[in-house]
Amino acid sequence: MTDATTSPAGSPASTGKPILQVSDVHAAYGMVRVLHGIDLEVRDGEVVVVLGANGAGKTTTMRAICGLVDTTGSIRLDGKEIVGKKSADVARLGVAHVPQGRGTFADLSVEDNLQVGAFVRKDKEIRSDIDRWYEVFPVLGERRQQQAGTLSGGEQQMLAVARALMGRPRLLLLDEPSLGLAPMIVQNVFRNLQSIREEFGTTMLVVEQNANLALGIADRGYVIEAGRIVLSGTADELSSDDAVRAAYLGY
Amino acid sequence: MELFLARLFDGLSSGATYAVIAVALVLIYKATTLINFAQGELAMLGSFFAYILAIEQGIPLYLAIVLAMLLSAVLAAGIERVLIRPFDPADHLPLVIITLGLFLVINAVAGMIWGFDPRSFPRMFPEGDVWSMGIARLRWYTVGTMATVLVLLVLLTLLLKKTKIGLAFRAVSSNLESSGLVGVRAGPTLQFGWMLATAVGTLAGALFVADPFRQLDPTWAQRVLIFAAAAAVLGGLDSLWGALAGGIILGLVESMVVGYVDWIPNQMGLAAAVVAIIIVLVIRPNGLFGSKAVERV
Ligand SMILES: Nc1ncnc2c1ncn2[C@@H]1O[C@H](COP(=O)(O)OP(=O)(O)O)[C@@H](O)[C@H]1O
Numbered sequence: 323m324t325d326a327t328t329s330p331a332g333s334p335a336s337t338g339k340p341i342l343q344v345s346d347v348h349a350a351y352g353m354v355r356v357l358h359g360i361d362l363e364v365r366d367g368e369v370v371v372v373l374g375a376n377g378a379g380k381t382t383t384m385r386a387i388c389g390l391v392d393t394t395g396s397i398r399l400d401g402k403e404i405v406g407k408k409s410a411d412v413a414r415l416g417v418a419h420v421p422q423g424r425g426t427f428a429d430l431s432v433e434d435n436l437q438v439g440a441f442v443r444k445d446k447e448i449r450s451d452i453d454r455w456y457e458v459f460p461v462l463g464e465r466r467q468q469q470a471g472t473l474s475g476g477e478q479q480m481l482a483v484a485r486a487l488m489g490r491p492r493l494l495l496l497d498e499p500s501l502g503l504a505p506m507i508v509q510n511v512f513r514n515l516q517s518i519r520e521e522f523g524t525t526m527l528v529v530e531q532n533a534n535l536a537l538g539i540a541d542r543g544y545v546i547e548a549g550r551i552v553l554s555g556t557a558d559e560l561s562s563d564d565a566v567r568a569a570y571l572g573y
Numbered sequence: 574m575e576l577f578l579a580r581l582f583d584g585l586s587s588g589a590t591y592a593v594i595a596v597a598l599v600l601i602y603k604a605t606t607l608i609n610f611a612q613g614e615l616a617m618l619g620s621f622f623a624y625i626l627a628i629e630q631g632i633p634l635y636l637a638i639v640l641a642m643l644l645s646a647v648l649a650a651g652i653e654r655v656l657i658r659p660f661d662p663a664d665h666l667p668l669v670i671i672t673l674g675l676f677l678v679i680n681a682v683a684g685m686i687w688g689f690d691p692r693s694f695p696r697m698f699p700e701g702d703v704w705s706m707g708i709a710r711l712r713w714y715t716v717g718t719m720a721t722v723l724v725l726l727v728l729l730t731l732l733l734k735k736t737k738i739g740l741a742f743r744a745v746s747s748n749l750e751s752s753g754l755v756g757v758r759a760g761p762t763l764q765f766g767w768m769l770a771t772a773v774g775t776l777a778g779a780l781f782v783a784d785p786f787r788q789l790d791p792t793w794a795q796r797v798l799i800f801a802a803a804a805a806v807l808g809g810l811d812s813l814w815g816a817l818a819g820g821i822i823l824g825l826v827e828s829m830v831v832g833y834v835d836w837i838p839n840q841m842g843l844a845a846a847v848v849a850i851i852i853v854l855v856i857r858p859n860g861l862f863g864s865k866a867v868e869r870v
């Protein structure tokens with residue numbers, strides 16, 4: 323898949339104004355260069371998926387956005403340059419990141435995980451937000467005093483999503499929410515993401531290997547290979563692209 | 574019976590002071606997963622601050638101790654900012670070397686300024702006994718120290734559990750990277766940890782040298798640091814109440830072993846205590862109260 327199809331601005335969501343603009347981003351771990359000029363964009367209210375094989379640089383792209391890896395190029399959030407900022411400062415600008423492996427505060431209680439998700443907020447609605455997440459995910463409410471590390475993988479994934487949304491972010495980054503979960507649980511996680519999108523209109527950038535499910539909730543997508551974007555388009559276009567079908571959809 | 578009680582009270586008394594320094598070590602460990610080798614020397618420095626404020630400046634003792642705690646916390650903030658923060662928190666070797674260097678520097682500077690003549694620190698608690706039976710004396714000092722330690726631990730627990738900075742501290746110590754992703758700034762949070770630990774260390778130092786049987790000089794903390802580190806390890810390294818238990822157990826083992834086992838000379842109390850710890854750690858690798866890493870995938 324070498325000749326990239328560029329997407330016409332076809333989907334209704336892509337009429338929103340851009341929240342995230344990544345252009346010509348390079349990143350390296352020490353001497354090892356991993357990203358070689360990534361360009362992508364996420365508009366207000368969109369769900370955008372990034373597909374790619376293991377080691378393609380998906381996680382590194384997410385880490386570059388959050389200031390967790392040495393990065394050059396330009397990353398704009400609401401038009402404001404954020405390359406070079408520390409992760410805590412990017413978070414304070416409204417980017418929430420559920421990292422690969424979920425990044426749970428394992429020895430904090432479920433409740434404290436949600437509290438710390440709201441760390442940068444100053445308003446009075448933190449309590450009611452926490453209670454709302456307990457309604458959305460009753461199992462979290464039942465285990466609110468339990469150490470988060472004792473939850474099952476699927477429960478931790480939902481906790482991680484709820485924790486990220488406790489910060490009321492402008493943009494939610496999700497890195498492989500299905501990783502390590504049983505297929506049934508993965509379905510459930512994506513159903514939840516779909517309903518979060520419908521209810522709150524959360525803008526999301528989702529990295530996923532399970533292309534079927536990811537394209538199911540996404541408006542648009544990008545395919546990344548060896549540190550470069552090789553393809554982009556609407557979810558429908560990608561789903562019907564022969565190369566994508568062969569490589570990521572398996573039919 | 575008298576001998577047993579005498580040993581018990583001795584053990585409690587030294588155990589409580591080991592415990593307070595162990596608490597300071599645990600605070601730093603929780604923040605950085607490092608043993609701060611300079612912790613004992615910082616406590617020694619703090620005890621000199623309190624001494625100077627009380628004796629040379631004539632400030633009332635309790636106020637002098639509080640001021641010394643604040644002063645040492647400010648010093649710790651500077652140390653964290655200048656010597657610790659520039660280094661990668663995940664790379665332990667440089668940080669260990671820095672705390673060892675601090676240990677030597679603080680010790681040398683204190684020796685240069687104050688010399689090695691022992692001084693007697695003012696009494697924090699009334700002289701005399703709360704209760705006694707023959708040679709077994711439960712001193713006011715022991716009771717006061719225990720009470721101070723308990724109050725301190727309750728306050729620290731509340732601070733960590735109920736305040737926002739406490740939440741930030743627990744988040745950073747639980748998962749450094751994730752705490753950045755929710756907007757917690759690691760630098761100031763770790764700095765807070767250093768300040769808190771050092772203030773606690775100063776209180777520990779004052780308590781230690783306030784024992785009428787002890788004196789203040791720049792060397793007192795060296796032996797105590799080993800005990801405190803042992804107590805912290807025994808308690809599980811990341812548990813404040815574990816540090817208290819570890820300190821008390823260590824104090825008791827030391828005084829009982831030396832008191833009852835004839836062939837172990839006084840000077841070997843420390844070694845005996847360390848052997849006890851090794852035995853505990855063989856049976857419970859996370860210490861008595863340490864949290865096992867709980868993580869399901
Ligand atoms: N911490 C690291 N140090 C060195 N190389 C790394 C590190 N993390 C990832 N890499 C390398 O960067 C490349 C991209 O990794 P990553 O972004 O994790 O891929 P993906 O998330 O798409 O599977 C891989 O070749 C990987 O080996």
Ligand SMILES: [Mg+2]
Pocket residue numbers: 380381382422498
């Ligand atoms: Mg990855």
